[in-house]
Amino acid sequence: MPIDAVALVLLTVIGSATPLLFAALGELVVEKSGVLNLGVEGMMILGAVAAFGVAVTTGSGTLGxxxxxxxxxxMAxxxxxxxxxxxANQVATGLALTIFGLGLSALLGVGFIGIPVEPLPKLMLPGVSDLPLIGPLLFGHDALIYLSIFAVAAVAWFxxxxxxxMILRAVGESDISAHSIGYDVIAVRYRAVLFGGAMAGLGGAFLSLVYTPLWNEGMTAGRGWIALALVVFASWRPWRLLAGAYLFGGVTILQLYMQGAGGFDIPAQVMSMLPYLATILVLTIIAAGPWKGRLDAPACLGKPFRPST
Amino acid sequence: MSHNPGAAGNRLVVYSVFNPASWKIEPRREIPQGLLYATPLLAVVLTVVAGFFIFLSMGYNPFLALYHFFVSPLLTLYGLSELLVKAGPLIMIGVGLAVGFRANVWNIGAEGQLTLGAITGGVIALAFWNEETWWTLPLMCLCAVGGGAAYAAIPAFLRTRFNVNEILTSLMLTYVATLFLSTLVYGPLKDPMGFNFPQSRMFGDAALLPILLEGTRLHLGGVVALMIAVAVWVLMTFTIVGFQVRVLGQAPAAARYAGFSGRRIVWFCLLLSGGLAGLAGTFEVAGPIGQLVPVISPGYGFTAIIVAFLGRLHPLGIILSGLVMALSYIGGENAQVQVGLPQAVTGVFQGLLLFFLLASDFLVRYRVRRNPAALRHAPQAQPAE
Incomplete structure (x- = not known):
């Protein structure tokens, strides 16, 4: 394979991994605070339509x-x-958020189907961007891709x-103890949930402004759910999440290329099942592997908390 | 101090109403049954009110839009029959899901199990498509229940054997099922005389559900759904399995102490809900559709989750909530035809309804009272005379 083609494949992997990374990183922080928000898909798709709509009407990708x-x-x-x-029950509310988000985005996006949008500008460095392989891989992306990597480092440090x-983790591990030593559990969780929503929205914005760049009803196609699985896969660690997101991005692109290459006598739909099947496989391996029991799931994940006053 | 109707006393009242510290929120010891069943109604009313403002903001006449959404579909015999056509699968699936939700088994992949049921039932219909036999339809139903249950067995196995979260696996399998159906209707099951359209042959008469009302699409499925709801109610109320499901959901520790097998309950819940979703799938292809097509359900499997909650996870309540949610589908279609409202409004309404229901749950589980401590410490309080 010529070196440019390799770079091209890797570039598409980055493209398909970035929305997952944004959404999953947000959810990781949310879950670390002890909250399970299953509405990632809904937040993501509303982010996608809002970004697209604003970018088209104002002409500014940044505003989008x-x-x-x-x-x-x-939404968060x-x-x-x-x-x-x-x-309220977190599982049921998360599901409601997804159903509501899919409906509302379809409603808001009616007028935007089939309209092109100016893609986000790429950050070019004269000279370095032209280097073979390294140039296009490390440079010349849009700002969101750099932001996603930076966010991983920032969340890991945070x-x-x-x-x-540390307070956030304490709240997620033992809400009652954190409350009794004077931390405002609900306020910490609110901040985490809002951060998670903003990140899912960014993931959606990347999808509709960079990855496709188009608006389509239901265009997230389960990526919000895959992001949820990624958090488990990464056992709640930001850097593992980065690896996981790129792995999944790779699986998605692999099946696209195999469909395109044609040489395989497999229907396209069967290939499209790959990311979903991979998610199930990965979840099973994580749950059944020799490291089970040491997954580091936050102890209060999904448990409702109301301070007794 | 309340004996003194002075200005300071009045100010105290205003002050305390708007100060969060003057309210006390405490969990109720007992769930008031009346309130429990009144809140779904409240949620429906709030959704309609929200709908009024949504339509207003979208530039539609809200009265006209609401009329065509919620009232005019119910005024014709055809509209009523369509209501039952759509309520059937919602009730059938919702009743099954509710059993699992009671035991904290979260099967959210009913849409996939429905699709599998449609495939397994549909394959039988196509295999015997030119034979006039009485047993085609029963065999289809049997295979549909088997197909849906087998598909739900995957998350059940992964959960009980490896402790994998059934929420994510059942949902991922939904995407797989949809793609599988698409593979079949674009490939091996494509109608050889169908001009290359991605759909199967039309089923033979022996594979179609009998129509109950001439001139409508009302088929036997609606009646079966009602019978299933009653049967599940009996199962949950009068049998040991139903008792175990309820105990496991409300008091897992007590269930373990009593020696109930959590794994068996997980299997039971997933197989039951999967089987019923599968049956609903075959009823769709053997009823209103009449063949296999790439998309079989307008999201019945997901809407049934809302149906289950709106019906308070009670089979008889689910019959009512299934009818309400069915109205959101045909109301959406009707409003699209009559006033040009986008179809997507249906999804917005469904999501809103669940939001309002979950929010009003707060009233059921907690009581809000004046906080006596806040009154005592309020600065305006006058010394007792």
């Missing part, structure tokens, strides 16, 4: 990206009010080293 994050955050706020303030991150 911001709108995507804000839309994801707004609904989730927060229901599960944190009103102590959870491990910062005081606020």
């Amino acid at each position: 990206v911001l709108a995507g994050a804000a839309a994801g955050m707004a 706020f609904i989730f927060g009010v229901l599960t944190l303030t009103l102590a 959870l491990k080293k910062s005081r606020a991150g």
Whole structure:
């Protein structure tokens, strides 16, 4: 394979991994605080439509990206009010968020189907971007891809080293103890949930503004759910999440290339099953492997908490 | 102090109503049954109110839009029959899912199990498509239940054997099932005389559900769904399995202490809900559709989750909530035809309804009272005379 083709394949892997990375990283922080938000798919698709709509109407990709994050955050706020303030069942609320997001995005996006959008500008460095293999791989992406990698490092540092991150983990491991030593469990969880929403919204914005770049009803196609699986796969560790997202991006691209190559006598639909089957396989391996029991799932994950006053 | 109707006393009242500290929220010791069954109604009312404002903001006449969404479909015999056609699968699936939700078994892949049931039933219909036999339809139903249950057995096995979360696996399998159906109708099951359209042959008469009302699409499935709801109610209320499911959901520790097998309950819940979803799938292809096509259900498997909650996870409540959600489908179609409302409104309404229901649950589980402590410490409080 010529070196340019290798670079091209790797580039598409990065493209398909980045939305997963954004959404999963947000969910990782949410779950670390002890909250299970199954509405990633809903937040992501609303982020996608909001980003696309704003980018098309204002002509500014940056505003679009911001709108995507804000839309994801707004959805996350609904989730927060229901599960944190009103102590509703997190599983049911997450499902509601997904159903609502898919419906609302379809409604908002009716006028945007089939309209082209100006892709986000690429950050070019004269000279270096032209280097073979390394040039196109490391340079010349749009800002969101760099942001996603930076976010991994930031979240890793935040959870491990910062005081606020340690409080967040304490809240996720034992809400009652954190509450009794004076931390505001609900406030910490609200912040985590809103961050998760913004990240899912960014993932959606990347999909509709960079990856496709088009708006289509239901275009997230289960990526929000795969992001949830990735968090388990990464056993709640940010750097493993990065690896996992690129692995899944690779699987997605692999099946696309195998469909395109033609030489295989396998229907395209069977190839398209690959990412979903891989998710199930990976979840099983993670749960059944020799490291089971040491998965580091936050102890209070999914348990509702109401401070007794 | 309440004896003194002075200005300070009035200010105290205003002050305390808007100060969160003056309210006390405490969990109820007992769930008030009346409130438990009244809140779904409240949620429906709130959804309609929200719908009013959504339509208004979209530039439609809200009264007209609501009328065509919620009222005019119910005014014709055809509309009523369509309501039952759509409520059938919702009730059938919702009843099965509710059993699992009670035991904290979260099968959210009913859409996939429905698809598998449609495939297994449909394959039987196509295999005997030119034979007029009485047993085609019963065999299809049997295979559909088997297909749906077998598909739900995958998450059941992974959960009980490897402790893999059934939420994610059952959902991933939904995408796989849809793609599998697509493979079949684009490939081996494509109608040889169908001008290359991705659909199977039309089923023979022996494979089609009898129509109950001439001139409509109302088929036997609706009646079967009602019978299933009653049967599941009996199962949950009067049998040991039903008792075990309820105990496992409400008090897992007690269930373990009593020696109930959690694994068996997981299997039971998933096989039951999968089997019923599969049956609903075959009823769709043997009823309103009449052949295998790439998309069989407008999201019945997901909507049935809302149906289950709206019906308070109670089989008889689910009959009512199934009818309400069915109205959201035909109301959406009707409003699209009558006032040009986008079909997607249906999904928005369904999501809103579940939001409002979950929010109103708060009233069921908690009581909000004036906080006596806050009153005592309020600065405006006057010394007792």
